[in-house]
Amino acid sequence: ISSILQHAVERYITPMTLDKILIEQEVMDLISNIADGDARNALNNLEMEVQSCGKEGRVTVDNVSSILQKTHILYDRNGEQHYNIISALHKSMRGSDVDAAMYWLGRMLAGGEDPLYVARRLIRFASEDIGLADPHALVQSVAAFQATQMIGMPECNVVLGQCVAYLSRAKKSNAIYVAMNEVDECIQKQPTLPPPLHICNAPTPLMRELGYLKGYKYTPDYKDPEEAKQDYLPTALLNTKFLHFDG
Numbered sequence: 001i002s003s004i005l006q007h008a009v010e011r012y013i014t015p016m017t018l019d020k021i022l023i024e025q026e027v028m029d030l031i032s033n034i035a036d037g038d039a040r041n042a043l044n045n046l047e048m049e050v051q052s053c054g055k056e057g058r059v060t061v062d063n064v065s066s067i068l069q070k071t072h073i074l075y076d077r078n079g080e081q082h083y084n085i086i087s088a089l090h091k092s093m094r095g096s097d098v099d100a101a102m103y104w105l106g107r108m109l110a111g112g113e114d115p116l117y118v119a120r121r122l123i124r125f126a127s128e129d130i131g132l133a134d135p136h137a138l139v140q141s142v143a144a145f146q147a148t149q150m151i152g153m154p155e156c157n158v159v160l161g162q163c164v165a166y167l168s169r170a171k172k173s174n175a176i177y178v179a180m181n182e183v184d185e186c187i188q189k190q191p192t193l194p195p196p197l198h199i200c201n202a203p204t205p206l207m208r209e210l211g212y213l214k215g216y217k218y219t220p221d222y223k224d225p226e227e228a229k230q231d232y233l234p235t236a237l238l239n240t241k242f243l244h245f246d247g
Contacts, residue, residue: 001032001042008043023049023059030061040153041112082113086121089164094129098168105164106157115156119145122163132245133173140166175245182242193234 005028023046031045049059085104092100108118123145126137144163148156194200202212215230222228231238 001037001039002028004039005031005042005046008046024061026061027059038112038114085111086118089118090121090125090129093125093164093168094172096168096172098165101164101168102161105160109153109157109160115148115153115160116145118160119148119163122160122167125167128177129172129174130167130170131173131176132247133171137167137170173245173247175243179243186237186240186242190234190236193236195234196231198230199232 009023009028027049028046031042031049034042034045085107089101089104089108092104105118109115119141122141123138126141130137140163144159147159151159197211198214198216200207200212202208208214217228217230219225219228233240
């Protein structure tokens with residue numbers, strides 16, 4: 001990041017000013033550290049610093065700290081505030097408060113959060129908190145991620161805003177989330193239960209002789225779903241219900 005900033009100063013910023021602007025090395029280091037690997041963010045911050053001192057002057061660490069305190073809006077991408085605000089966004093959407101959710105989204109973006117990180121969190125939310133209550137929520141969130149990849153910031157802010165609004169207003173169900181947790185717990189307790197032989201693969205005659213695939217019902221051959229019923233879970237888990245959803 002430091003080399004990118006230095007190149008920008010030498011090739012673009014200094015020639016564009018009538019008088020040379022002195023930028024302290026500490027400034028370059030500070031902006032590089034704050035950018036956390038995001039070159040676009042670093043260049044935007046450098047440009048703001050240069051514009052703030054006019055056509056001549058010195059860009060100092062104090063200048064940077066003052067301006068970034070305003071532009072970063074108390075948002076630390078790697079600290080506690082990062083997790084507090086993504087939590088606030090998630091809980092606002094879960095509570096169907098669309099205005100609060102859009103506010104916290106705006107705070108994240110204004111603070112320099114990676115928009116793709118936000119989009120990934122929205123995808124997770126669509127399945128964890130909405131799921132089968134509105135399957136289109138996942139479609140919306142995946143589309144928002146793809147659109148964010150295509151156009152980036154600042155244009156993608158409305159894309160993410162639309163997605164946040166949709167997820168906030170959608171009907172909610174955590175049935176999939178609960179079911180997968182129960183599945184994981186079951187597997188932790190009994191990690192090696194085999195599938196019933198009649199649904200196992202039988203690529204050799206010997207395996208067929210041993211009962212693999214014996215009695216399997218090919219469901220498309222049955223007009224009556226009741227006649228096509230058969231066991232799919234391991235014997236030890238027969239009649240176990242993981243998903244509880246009445247929608």
